[in-house]
Amino acid sequence: MKSLSIVLILLISVISQTSFWPALGIYGAAPNLVLVFILAWVILVFQKDLSDSRKFWPIILAGLLLDLFSGLPFGVFSLSFIGLTYLVDWLIKNIFSRINFGSLVLLSLAATLFYNLILIILIRLFIPISVLFGSISFKDGSWPVNPYSFYSILLEAVYNTILITLIFYGIKKIFYQKQFR
Amino acid sequence: MKKIFKKPVILALLTIIGLIFINGQGLLKQPKDIFFRITAPLQKSTYQISLKFKDIIDLLKNIKRLNSQNIEYQEENRKLKGELAGLKETARENKFLRQQIDLPEQIKGQLILADVIGQSPANLGEYILIDKGEKDGLKAGETVIAAGNLLVGRISQVSNSTAKVLLITYPGSRVNALIQESGISGIIRGGSYNSLIMDWIAQDEKIESNQTVITSGLANLFPKGIFIGQIEKVISSQPQVFKEAIIRPAADFGKIDRVFVIR
Structure with missing residues (x-):
C-alpha cells in the first residue's frame, strides 16, 4: 500500500510538472515537484544513512518517469537524481546536521542549482548531433543554456524552497513528530 | 568484488545504465x-x-490595458485585412502566370492537427509533447507550426501515440532564416525565455526593428517561408565581424495548445 502511494505521488508529480506547471511558469521557470520529492525522501527516509539500497527505488523511478516524458537523452534525469541524492546526504551529514528552516532553504537552493548543473553537463555530453537531424548543433561550442537560464534556475530554486518547506513541516507534523524533536 | 556490487550507488548506476542500454536497443518502445x-x-x-x-492570470494582469489593447488589435486587424486582400490578388496572379508558363503548383505538405499535452520537465524550455504519433503518420524531423504559419519546431522523437517537438527557443536549436524585406540571411538560435537570436549577420548589412524573419529553406531542414518572428533589437559591436538581432517569436510558446505537423 505504501509503495503504491509512493508510485501514485510520483506519477501525479511528474504529470503536473510536465502538463500543469509549465504553462503557469514565470520566465520559463516552474516548480520541480519531483526534485522536492527526492529532497524530502532523502531527508526523511534515508536519515543520513544511504546504505539501504531498497530505499533507492523511488529515486530511480522518479528519474525514469521524467526520462520517459522528456525529449532529452534517456537516463539524464535518473543520473541527475542519483547525484543529487548523494549531494544532499553529504550536505546533511557535514554541514546541515540539524534540519531547521534556514538549513532547509539552503539545502533546497543547493539541490536545485546542483541538479540543473548536472543536467546541463549530461545534456552536453549525451546529445550526438545526428540524433536531432542537424537542428541542434554544438559545433560552435555552445551549451544548451544561455545567461537567462541562470535566472530561470534561480526562480525554480525559490519555488522549490517554498514547496519543500511546506511539505517538510507538513509531513513532520503528521508522521515524524517524535523523531525530529 | 562482490562487496562493490552491493553498494547502493553501484546498484543504482547499474540499473540506470541497464535501462539506458535497453532503451537504446528499442526494447522499451x-x-x-x-x-x-x-x-x-x-x-x-x-x-x-x-x-x-x-x-485568467493574464486577464487580471492586463485588465487595465484591455481597452487600449482592443483598439490596437482593431487597427491591426484593419491593416491585415487590407494586406490580405492584396495577397489574395497576388496569389491569383501567381496561379495565372504559372498556368501560362506551364509551371506546376508548389506542392504543399499535408497538415496534421495535434494537441499539446505537456512540456519538458526540465526548465530549459526545449520540448513540447503532442498527442499524435506514428499511428497518425508522424516521423522524426517533420516541421511543426502553429496556426497562422508560425514556426514552432521539429519533431525529434516519435512513439506510437505521442511525439516530442524540439522548440526553436531551445538554446541548442538552429534554424536557417532570412529577413523578408531585404533577403539578408542568418542563423536563428534559441535566446532567453521566449526570444530568439539571429546571428551571422554581416556588420555592413542594414537591418531594422520590426522586420519580418522567415525560414530560408536552406539545408531542407524547414520548408521555406514559415514565419519565425520580427526583429526586436539589433546588437552591433564594431570589433565583431557579425552582428546579432533579438527576434520576438511569432508563436506564443507559453500558450501554445494546438499545432500542425507538416508531412
Missing part, C-alpha cells in the same frame, strides 16, 4: 507506448486546465 496511451488523456486535460488558469 512497447512499454513506453502503453504508458503514454494511459497517461495522455490525463495530461491533455491537465494542460488544458493550466492554460485556462493562465488566461
Whole structure:
C-alpha cells in the first residue's frame, strides 16, 4: 500500500510538472515537484544513512518517469537524481546536521542549482548531433543554456524552497513528530 | 568484488545504465507506448486546465490595458485585412502566370492537427509533447507550426501515440532564416525565455526593428517561408565581424495548445 502511494505521488508529480506547471511558469521557470520529492525522501527516509539500497527505488523511478516524458537523452534525469541524492546526504551529514528552516532553504537552493548543473553537463555530453537531424548543433561550442537560464534556475530554486518547506513541516507534523524533536 | 556490487550507488548506476542500454536497443518502445496511451488523456486535460488558469492570470494582469489593447488589435486587424486582400490578388496572379508558363503548383505538405499535452520537465524550455504519433503518420524531423504559419519546431522523437517537438527557443536549436524585406540571411538560435537570436549577420548589412524573419529553406531542414518572428533589437559591436538581432517569436510558446505537423 505504501509503495503504491509512493508510485501514485510520483506519477501525479511528474504529470503536473510536465502538463500543469509549465504553462503557469514565470520566465520559463516552474516548480520541480519531483526534485522536492527526492529532497524530502532523502531527508526523511534515508536519515543520513544511504546504505539501504531498497530505499533507492523511488529515486530511480522518479528519474525514469521524467526520462520517459522528456525529449532529452534517456537516463539524464535518473543520473541527475542519483547525484543529487548523494549531494544532499553529504550536505546533511557535514554541514546541515540539524534540519531547521534556514538549513532547509539552503539545502533546497543547493539541490536545485546542483541538479540543473548536472543536467546541463549530461545534456552536453549525451546529445550526438545526428540524433536531432542537424537542428541542434554544438559545433560552435555552445551549451544548451544561455545567461537567462541562470535566472530561470534561480526562480525554480525559490519555488522549490517554498514547496519543500511546506511539505517538510507538513509531513513532520503528521508522521515524524517524535523523531525530529 | 562482490562487496562493490552491493553498494547502493553501484546498484543504482547499474540499473540506470541497464535501462539506458535497453532503451537504446528499442526494447522499451512497447512499454513506453502503453504508458503514454494511459497517461495522455490525463495530461491533455491537465494542460488544458493550466492554460485556462493562465488566461485568467493574464486577464487580471492586463485588465487595465484591455481597452487600449482592443483598439490596437482593431487597427491591426484593419491593416491585415487590407494586406490580405492584396495577397489574395497576388496569389491569383501567381496561379495565372504559372498556368501560362506551364509551371506546376508548389506542392504543399499535408497538415496534421495535434494537441499539446505537456512540456519538458526540465526548465530549459526545449520540448513540447503532442498527442499524435506514428499511428497518425508522424516521423522524426517533420516541421511543426502553429496556426497562422508560425514556426514552432521539429519533431525529434516519435512513439506510437505521442511525439516530442524540439522548440526553436531551445538554446541548442538552429534554424536557417532570412529577413523578408531585404533577403539578408542568418542563423536563428534559441535566446532567453521566449526570444530568439539571429546571428551571422554581416556588420555592413542594414537591418531594422520590426522586420519580418522567415525560414530560408536552406539545408531542407524547414520548408521555406514559415514565419519565425520580427526583429526586436539589433546588437552591433564594431570589433565583431557579425552582428546579432533579438527576434520576438511569432508563436506564443507559453500558450501554445494546438499545432500542425507538416508531412
